[in-house]
Amino acid sequence: xxxxxxxxxxxxxxxxxxxxxxxxxxxxxxxxxxxxxxxxxxxxxxxxxxxxxxxxxxxxxxxxxxxxxxxxxxxxxxxxxxxxxxxxxxxxxxxxxxxxxxxxxxxxxxxxxxxxxxxxx
Amino acid sequence: xxxxxxxxxxxxxxxxxxxxxxxxxxxxxxxxxxxxxxxxxxxxxxxxxxxxxxxxxxxxxxxxxxxxxxxxxxxxxxxxxxxxxxxxxxxxxxxxxxxxxxxxxxx
Numbered sequence: 001x002x003x004x005x006x007x008x009x010x011x012x013x014x015x016x017x018x019x020x021x022x023x024x025x026x027x028x029x030x031x032x033x034x035x036x037x038x039x040x041x042x043x044x045x046x047x048x049x050x051x052x053x054x055x056x057x058x059x060x061x062x063x064x065x066x067x068x069x070x071x072x073x074x075x076x077x078x079x080x081x082x083x084x085x086x087x088x089x090x091x092x093x094x095x096x097x098x099x100x101x102x103x104x105x106x107x108x109x110x111x112x113x114x115x116x117x118x119x120x121x
Numbered sequence: 122x123x124x125x126x127x128x129x130x131x132x133x134x135x136x137x138x139x140x141x142x143x144x145x146x147x148x149x150x151x152x153x154x155x156x157x158x159x160x161x162x163x164x165x166x167x168x169x170x171x172x173x174x175x176x177x178x179x180x181x182x183x184x185x186x187x188x189x190x191x192x193x194x195x196x197x198x199x200x201x202x203x204x205x206x207x208x209x210x211x212x213x214x215x216x217x218x219x220x221x222x223x224x225x226x227x228x
């Protein structure tokens with residue numbers, strides 16, 4: 001069974017930094033690209049970032065480019081999102097999600113349960 | 122960037138009704154589209170991939186169609202557990218973008 005478990009969501013001050021983690025199990029992690037997707041409370045889904053199976057290629061939404069960095073450690077079956085210069089509008093549930101493919105996106109097939117990041121003074 | 126226009130934004134329907142939700146991308150995306158269902162407090166769940174293929178384990182009352190610049194999700198006979206919010210997502214290019222969502226409510 002595919003399982004994705006996010007962690008690291010907390011309350012942080014504007015301008016602060018945070019690193020989210022996602023632990024993957026139930027599948028061969030290094031066969032798949034991965035995504036981060038977020039959802040502000042009561043709002044729709046927003047794609048955040050993508051990383052290929054080997055970490056060699058990454059893509060970002062314009063809203064986070066230059067502030068967020070996605071990475072992965074295939075030896076630990078883990079995905080990460082380093083979030084810097086956080087803004088009030090970054091407040092959201094952050095979901096880790098698996099892509100169907102390894103190199104380019106074939107669409108998201110599985111999702112974690114999400115972790116809540118709150119940016120507040 | 123490819124923008125996804127999803128309609129309607131909300132829909133009231135009764136058990137047994139047939140409903141259709143539409144997504145229109147701002148440019149052609151072949152069949153690079155999936156449909157997702159999200160219930161309150163839960164992660165999204167994929168229903169349809171490649172525009173018209175049914176995800177394993179999803180009831181056959183769900184179906185998808187379309188290609189290029191118009192896509193539809195149809196629920197042939199609504200069941201009580203289908204009342205939720207539905208999203209389309211394209212993966213044709215980066216950035217990936219979601220439709221705005223359709224909240225399906227009980228009439």
